[in-house]
Amino acid sequence: MKKCFAPLEGITGFIFRNTYHQFYGGIDVYYTPFISVNQTCTLKKNELSDLLPKNNHVPRLIPQILANNTDDALAYIRMIAELGYDEINLNMGCPSGTVVAKGKGSGMLRDPKALDLFLERLFCGLSSISHQPPQLSVKTRIGIRDLSESTEVLATITKYPFCEVILHPRLQKEFYKVPVHQDVVLSWQKELKVPLIYNGDLNTPRDIQEICQTFPSLAGIMLGRGLLWHPSLINNYVDSCNNNIFPSTCPQEDPQKLRCFHDTLFNRLLETMQEPNNVIHRMKELWFYMGCNYPDSAKALKAIKKARNIPEYQAAVRILLQK
Ligand SMILES: Cc1cc2nc3c(=O)[nH]c(=O)nc-3n(C[C@H](O)[C@H](O)[C@H](O)COP(=O)(O)O)c2cc1C
Structure with a gap:
């Protein structure tokens, strides 16, 4: 299939x-x-x-x-x-x-x-x-x-x-x-x-x-x-x-892998897209969904949502992913 x-x-x-x-x-x-x-x-x-x-x-x-x-x-x-x-x-x-x-x-x-x-x-x-x-x-x-x-x-x-x-x-x-x-x-x-x-x-x-x-x-x-x-x-x-066991919830994501995925995606978007604000916008869209993997990090997720530029975004993500 x-x-x-x-x-x-x-x-x-x-x-x-x-x-x-x-x-x-x-x-x-x-x-x-x-x-x-x-x-x-x-x-x-x-x-x-x-x-x-x-x-x-x-x-x-x-x-x-x-x-x-x-x-x-x-x-x-x-x-x-x-x-x-x-x-x-x-x-x-x-x-x-x-x-x-x-x-x-x-x-x-x-x-x-x-x-x-x-x-x-x-x-x-x-x-x-x-x-x-x-x-x-x-x-x-x-x-x-x-x-x-x-x-x-x-x-x-x-x-x-x-x-x-x-x-x-x-x-x-x-x-x-x-x-x-x-x-x-x-x-x-x-x-x-x-x-x-x-x-x-x-x-x-x-x-x-x-x-x-x-x-x-x-x-x-x-x-x-x-x-x-x-x-x-x-x-x-x-x-x-x-x-033959089909969980009705999703098992925990591997944090290391998720972080590498995030960092690679973010860096590639930065290299390719002309406008840094568009990169942040795109990443925020993704965090709207991916954030569910960090249920105890409401504050860091909020900081990502509020980030206005690349340094603010990177600082917020660092706090979230290093936890
Ligand atoms: C943010 C967002 C953007 C979408 N963009 C498209 C699109 O460009 N073309 C399309 O056919 N469907 C689009 N959809 C619908 C999805 O392809 C899909 O049909 C919908 O999310 C339901 O599937 P899901 O429950 O697996 O997410 C979009 C949905 C969302 C939430």
Whole structure:
């Protein structure tokens, strides 16, 4: 069963992906955070860096786009395919208000007829890109406001030759909070003729074991926040398979390893990103999750959160990691 690292905008750029893979590994496929398609039809400098094969040292990388216009989407697909990618993922799940307002992400699920037309034009246009266009996969939610919408979303997706479907079984209005609707997965599995990847709230070895037992024909699982809270989660799960003991909480992270991971990531971001404040911002995003490994260090974690520059950040981290 394939293990995928979910795209996490603002966190899982190429430096994070490479560093995670170097220290923890165990992931078969990584996805880029979404590239938002627009009329300029050019990749921004940071988007291009994130995509360049020479910058990426992971087993497989699938670029993801966020789109609401077929012509623009096709222009981006062409540019990305020219970099050598044979699969591109379409984001139909992002629940953010600003994204949804533009009809992108899960905003695409608002009007099933418009979605149908978009996908029809997209798949028709694909062949104009090259004689061997990239395959398209999709990462989707199940609707906007009501569970009943799931049937039509599924029916629309099954009409088109996506190579794979990643399902996050929540509605747009539910963001990431309420429990996932696992019961929906079964009907999707029955109807889909292509591999299905499950995504959502796989945060402990027990969660992974339960989803794999409940849905044994899943082609894979995708993990996001669970790997930020506990970078060893996949390794712990693999160990659990060997021992047949699946803990319902994550075992303690190795502090030494976590520290090396942090330091390497931080130094690489500093070397690569132009603006030190962006590095701090990125690291704070990560600490929002990784901080759970330091339950007795509320004061040091607060100091990280409040750090305004590199020296303040480094001082706060030193206190936290030396404890
Ligand atoms: C900070 C953050 C950024 C995200 N960025 C993206 C993104 O760029 N593309 C995407 O498809 N999903 C994105 N997601 C959703 C995740 O990929 C994933 O579907 C979600 O976190 C649920 O999985 P999890 O419970 O394993 O974290 C993001 C989620 C978070 C919390």
